[in-house]
Amino acid sequence: MIFASPSPASARAPRAFRHRLAATAGATGLALTLAACGSTTGASGDSGAELDVLASFYPLQMVVEQVGGEHVSVGSLTPPGAEPHDVELSPAQVAQLGSADLVVYLSGFQAAVDDAVDEAAPAATLDAADVVTLQEAAAGEDEGEEDPHGTLDPHFWLDPSLMPGLVQAVADELTRLDPSAEDDFRTNAAALTQRFEDLDAQYETTLATCTQRTFVTAHAAFGYLAARYDLEQVAISGIDPEAEPSPARLAQVEQVISDAGVTTVFFETLVSPKVAQTLADDLGIQAAVLDPIEGVTEEGADYFTIAQANLEALSVASSCS
Template structure:
């Protein structure tokens, strides 16, 4: 996630870029490719994957966040602001990337969080943490970690693309239905795989897994809300006490975030660490395979039986 300085810098770049883009391009109609395909711009990986599945060969999909980069750390240049403003459809989640929130056009954007029932934001912000990211939102924005909710987003995305490109409406709707079915099957795998576990407590480096916990009756305990914020000694002590009381054997960390805090906590409670991917950036496979890897990790850590 970005520091306060980085966010101010991003905001400054955005404002300048937006002004330049407006002056250079005018209000601008929605862009299409040379062969007439609608341009779909997705803010970060899970939404890019979903847009590619639903858009298929009828749409040109691009992503704003490069592989291996946290979405929160992306700064928008002039070209990216112009792409967002002129896109046939910009797909994003409000609160993940403030610069994107400011750049999208209301009539040609789709906030995936509006398609589902959201869960409340984490409750354990350290003092000043609300200044550094999406923690000021009343809801947790990581909705893609619940396949059933993402299936709902897929259906809504199909409808939005069908409206934007009526000539290919049937294709969008059919692919949305197929994608929703694949996500529904994944949801069933998680439901079955996490039914019988000796523990149902997830201790995570930061509170990104609220939707997963909500869907599969797990309890998330985040060390922090922001992975770049050092937890206070009091918070570490509180989580350590809870982890010991509930027999937690694994502290979850993330591939793109330093495991230091999780390792310190694990050493305090005699646990090990494991990577649980929040899928904010492109994994080695795709969304479905990465989520299945997460399921295997959870089953091992929580002592789930088949």
Template structure:
């Protein structure tokens, strides 16, 4: 079994207080909400008819952040997805219009850990506004990109959940745990970090709670409703986590080959080993030597499925599958919805269950 060792380095993130002070003393909207003194959740009709000034205007960077935020806010805020369906988020940069819209918003929800290379520049540019920046990955243990993404010939320790010091807590409490503050690198790439924390349901729970805490602080009048909505969604994520545990517990093999190194957190959480063809960026092309090593590994381990993803070309996965007589299948990193996903009303939970089904099938062949 090919094994990997992921390095963990501390990455600082803004405390909630710092987030609330990024551009001032908070949102005018938050003040309006607080003055009502009401924590009851209005009906859908009441929410829809509420004056715009009483509703948070929230920008969410890419799909998982949008999905989590919508589930927290229900009908009590206006949430806009910055990166539209069908666009690969690694390729997206905000236009001047986008940046102006973010500056005018009450809240920006983004993943962090280097996923949105543009985020810090936008936040800095909004320093004269009342924008509250919510970094959903704040407080999480962020993996560094491993040399394994570039050199499959080295021996590595398995990226399973039992690795000392790298276990995820199953007490999915507040994300701001002692010793887990991180200083994220906001370059135009991931800065060597793996930002794909949302693909681990346990990590997703902690992101949801981080977002909920910040939105409740921004709009105290809606805090009780946000909390109730958050807990209802967390219960669904906990059920998803349990399904992954049961579904992947006794598979015949633990290694899976994927085109994009997006599944390290998921692999670590459920005792699997991700073997990425390329690196953290889905556009990264492997060298001929790396391709040859992957082919040799797949043959040696009787791999019958090579995973590729939506939104980018499957040509590399197709070439390896053809070379070894394997088939290809989709493992969706949920960086955005495809047009087909949108038409079929897919969401985070349904696509994650499709990922579980695909993994279970491939690991039991």
């Protein structure tokens, strides 16, 4: 009787088999199919296998989790609390990439992920760089050093107005992979888009009032935010947070701070605050956190709570009303 049922769960059984086949015997796959059918207690009937999605770092992971809801199981290639730029992947992670239903990443940001995508050839990929128009990294911040990531600035997620494009693309791709859950993906995507739009409006209103338009950050993560809200970012190091600033660069930044009357040097949560802290101490000004939302370190924090904290920090440092 169960096998004769045309339920969505049994229709989706081949996928459950396909992506578990390497590790499980056919009998286990059958058990999973039966369990899926048996668990169709709700009216929705969409209790089929979850899509296995791997995201390369936190903001992408968050979008997939929010849009996919109960229909996806999302892993991140960057461990929580790790700095994503220079992530390294184990052979096991590369293999995991090959068996995922979908890999969501940002080409040009994490070299190890780009290599692993080439090597493991996942069933489906979504490259955020194909969805969002990336802007050039601000000139001068890398002092002409060779930049292995190219000259495009990866940090688009710090401009909330660029996120709905990604949300839409994720919803489209998840729908392609699991059409039976389309209604849920569209509903979730609409709700998440609204949150980004509300956040963008709040940033716009608040930051329009700032009398100080220049802010100083540890690494050049806030170019998109600055461009969107008409602020000027001065970064101590470049696009890559691990790059040590030269004495010449530090002297330049000190000059900007005193010329513009900057009151605060921002540092980050995932890289050492030492350089920013020392600079602030030397100049007798404040040091405070501005988080590039490249990972989440605090229990209960997420993209939106961090974005709120960033807005408050910027408001205080920039004399916004």
